[in-house]
Amino acid sequence: MTTPLTTTSVPDLAPLLRGAIDLERTAHGVLPHRLPARARAQCADPQLAMVEAQPAGVRLVFHTAATVVELDTLPTKRHYAGSPPRPDGVYELLVDGRLAAEATAVGGHTLVVDLATGTTEHRPGSPVTLRFAGLPARPKRVEIWLPHNETTELVALRADAPVAPADDGGRPVWLHHGSSISQGSNATRPTGTWPAVAAALGGVELVNLGLGGGALLDPFTARALRDTPADRISVKIGINVVNADLMRLRAFGPAVHGFLDMIRDGHPTTPLLVVSPLLCPIHEDTPGPCAFDMAALAAGRAAFRATGDPGEVAAGRLTLTVIRDELARIVGERAATDPHLHHLDGRALYGEADAAELPLPDNLHPDPATHHRIGERFAHHAFADGGPLAVNGTPTAAR
Template identity: 70%
Template structure:
């Protein structure tokens, strides 16, 4: 059916985006990134490239009287060979801070990843259109949160009234770094990842540097945190190091010190919260590497298992228990000279009782309900008095 309304096309520029640290102009549009170009150039790991280009916490923010809008995008949908396909990513529409609509974009590129061979094949596809109608006919602030699990090229924004950048509300900026759970894992939508929910509860602006599979104490990530303006900073580290079997305790301890030293070069007095991993029974006392359970996969279930030997802890292999003990010790040691450095045991966010009530479906990642649970716990510990992020 022909749409008789007059559409206004607004160029999508960086001043309409929040939560992105860099933007790339492509042949098709604007691609938000969560790591700057210089950092991306230092290590071309495909998993890191996918994670940082998936716009967790990134949103278009503008002010308008429009009652209808359309957003053309080219999503990249990642498919893992042999793993059941996941539904399309979700876009959340907020009007004056309230969730008003949700939608998905069909089409786009498809990236098929073969975990066994560590290869990937990309198949290009067409742009798709997200549309929202029936918005209130008044001046309002609109946010379109992009899917946390689909790399998204922004092609065109159309509205039936002019658009201007939304004013800065003067809220504190919370910069958070973590693993796939912080990235979003199996949350229901971009505004329901635990960092997004916690940011709403704390009334802060979120910059989410949750990088699925890639919270690995990389120096370029520390320098990115150092160079990003923020009022509050948290880093949640540990689970990826175990699952990749990346380093031993001898390397872990100075790497954590170096990571914190780098952040403090740019944020010497900013409240900085170090968060250890939530409970994950398969790697509490068993080292990695962790891998998909092929027998379960053959039966149509996605489960993760740890393949290490618990006896190897004696030679310095990392487990979550080892990491929590060492992070607590490091923060306690440094806090004598750094009163704005704080520690939170991740089991206060999700512990043994929670694992019974809200088990991890694949033995590694929380489900949508558990994201909400973790967010409320974090907001209580961090944003409420006497927490480190309390006003």
């Protein structure tokens, strides 16, 4: 017979949530957002609306002596018409920082996307209950990490002992913005995305504003970074600007300056690390736009290809090589008057030797093992003593 559980109602979940920028009350519960309502109102892009509502880095954190915890959620699954079903998102439960259990929510809403026509169909579903049992019968810190790639409404939390918000242990808050790689694309679990790996190794509290396809130097994203409390900040810029074929070199430089200016309006002396793109062979010297490889999709495999003309780089079309040079120049010039600004060439996290050993499976995103490697390297570079975002000791001078 199941032991009756005490109930923590949905309104009480807000103090337990970490990593969300905003909470939207829905008919079922609460939906965590990673961009504030003001930003969401300023962009009608359905891709951005989808990814910012996917709770990468968002987790429930609480103290309890419970041996059983139940979480009711209402996920929204994506399904691409004509392609194999995507894996269900993973929920991970950690006890005192160690993985104790994981689960998937089978059910919920489904969003069917037709890549050929650009149309979508929403198929409604019902909430799902996840049950985590056999937890140690002692006071402990529990974290439930939500799927990084699956929109998740939180409906209810129940436990067989009282639940109370946990403090952050005095750890600094690291605010990171980047593309789908930063959100965790191709990682298979939420604590396996490279920012989550780096945060665990660096001893920091993660707020992940990695937005798949949405790292486009948008002013509303810069304002979100400006207004979010943080002790350390990093921004990874470049790949989405290229694969969206969003702008030319003339616009890129001023856009970067404006983006950094906006962040500095709210964080004038916070250590800020600008990271240029990881190696991505299809876009190193070939401009965007990037497109799905339809032949690969027909064969049941997701892959991407660059469709731009390398001959147009001289006219201002952007490649990753061009962007890396421009970011190094901009940060170098700004660092003369901003000693807390730093630069990192993304190829130090994933470069040519890594691509030979661990090639990008879809030509654009790293696999789980590569996410872990990138996270380890970022933590070693950024958070170690003397690093630009050092947690202990003094950060190094701008580089």
